[in-house]
Every structure is written in structure tokens, then in C-alpha cells.
Amino acid sequence: MITVLLVDDHPVVRDGLRGMLDAEPDLEVVGEAGSGPEAVVLARTLRPDVVLMDLRMPGGDGATATGRIRAEVRTAHVVVLTTYDTDADILRAVDAGAAGYLLKDASRAELTAAVRAASRGETVLAPSVAGRLVQQVRRPAGPQLSARELEVLTLVGQGLTNAEIGARLHISEATVKTHLLRTFTKLDVSDRTAAVTTAMARGLL
Structure with missing residues (x-):
């Protein structure tokens, strides 16, 4: 049985x-x-x-x-x-x-x-x-995210704001935004939610 x-x-x-x-x-x-x-x-x-x-x-x-x-x-x-x-x-x-x-x-x-x-x-x-x-x-890997970009994106996926991410990683909010913009470009997305979803779909997170 x-x-x-x-x-x-x-x-x-x-x-x-x-x-x-x-x-x-x-x-x-x-x-x-x-x-x-x-x-x-x-x-x-x-x-x-x-x-x-x-x-x-x-x-x-x-x-x-x-x-x-x-x-x-x-x-x-x-x-x-x-x-x-x-x-x-x-x-x-x-x-x-x-x-x-x-x-x-x-x-x-x-x-x-x-x-x-x-x-x-x-x-x-x-x-x-x-x-x-x-x-x-079969999908090409595409541009790889840096360790810091992955770190930032992981915290985005946990619901943290740019300010909270900056405080957590001891970097400025502007630096967080820069990392996110680079990540958006590499993943070919335009917002935070799409970045997290795409990264998960590619097995990055």
C-alpha cells in the first residue's frame, strides 16, 4: 500500500x-x-x-x-x-x-x-x-552578476528597502541603487520584482 x-x-x-x-x-x-x-x-x-x-x-x-x-x-x-x-x-x-x-x-x-x-x-x-x-x-548563461549584486538582490527578495539594504551591507543608498541598476541591465528587466523573479528562474538565487 x-x-x-x-x-x-x-x-x-x-x-x-x-x-x-x-x-x-x-x-x-x-x-x-x-x-x-x-x-x-x-x-x-x-x-x-x-x-x-x-x-x-x-x-x-x-x-x-x-x-x-x-x-x-x-x-x-x-x-x-x-x-x-x-x-x-x-x-x-x-x-x-x-x-x-x-x-x-x-x-x-x-x-x-x-x-x-x-x-x-x-x-x-x-x-x-x-x-x-x-x-x-539550454539557455545561455548571459552576463553574470557580481557577488555584491547577488547580495543586494537577495536582500531585495527579502523585502528590504534600498536604505535598509545599505545599512545591512554598510554601503550608501546610492551605491545600492547603482548595484540594482547594473543588475536590471544584466537581467534585462526594469524593476525589482522582475529582477528577483528572473534571477530565481535562472537559478541565481
Whole structure:
């Protein structure tokens, strides 16, 4: 019997998944969680074979939870099941240790096959996701960010203002702005949010 933990902040989605999986003779849903932190606690307690993980949830995202589960419950294989297939989301999930990445438009057959494959330690990817990962590998690296530019961009991603970043790094606010402008040019973006998202998509952050 393959045991499964469902993680999604929408109860109706969890109900639908439970109905599909419990109808299979070799699959058993042993628990449900509505947030990332709750998923980590339940995974630690239940030690499921497979965790079906939503990505964007209030109270804690799925990628962070995936990393913690993989670190604490090595036998649990996490399969992301989400409506999002942006480069940044995919790379964050894969970097966190997800064994698979499916979209919520997957058929019942695809979903159950993915759960079984993940339980065997195999990687399962939706075709569109696999294509995006291949594009990432083939994409030219482009101009590299300096260590300081990466440092500044990391703090931007944490929500700090230019003044706060300057104070943290002991540099002037004007210097922070200069580093950001150079980063925008290298990444071919025009604002802070796009810079962080693009850097994450390229695996820089």
C-alpha cells in the first residue's frame, strides 16, 4: 500500500484528490494539510510514501515545506501539484527536492501513475514542465552578476528597502541603487520584482 499526504489550502481540492486516490486499491490517503508548516508536522508524524504538495498557500509555501520534508523524512517523495508552471516556481520546487511537478489539469490516470512512480523514487514531470526545464538548461548563461549584486538582490527578495539594504551591507543608498541598476541591465528587466523573479528562474538565487 502506498501512503499519501495531501497538502492544499482548498478543502474541496483535497476532497477531490482523496476521492480519486482512495478509489485505487494500492493507494491510501493517510492525512491532509492546509499549509506548508502543517504539512511538515504531519509528514514527520505520518511518514507517508508520497506527499502531493500545492505550491502557493497562506501561512507557508510549498517549496519551503518540500525542502524541510526532504530533509527530515528522507523516505517521503514530494510531488508538486499546482496550477502554476512559471520557471521560478518550477526551479524552486526542483531545487527543494521535489520528485515531480504536475499541473492540476492532469487526468486521474496521470495523477495516480505519478504517485506510483514517485513512490518508486522516479521523477515525474508534466510535459510542459519538462519542456521548460530543458529550455533552462539550454539557455545561455548571459552576463553574470557580481557577488555584491547577488547580495543586494537577495536582500531585495527579502523585502528590504534600498536604505535598509545599505545599512545591512554598510554601503550608501546610492551605491545600492547603482548595484540594482547594473543588475536590471544584466537581467534585462526594469524593476525589482522582475529582477528577483528572473534571477530565481535562472537559478541565481
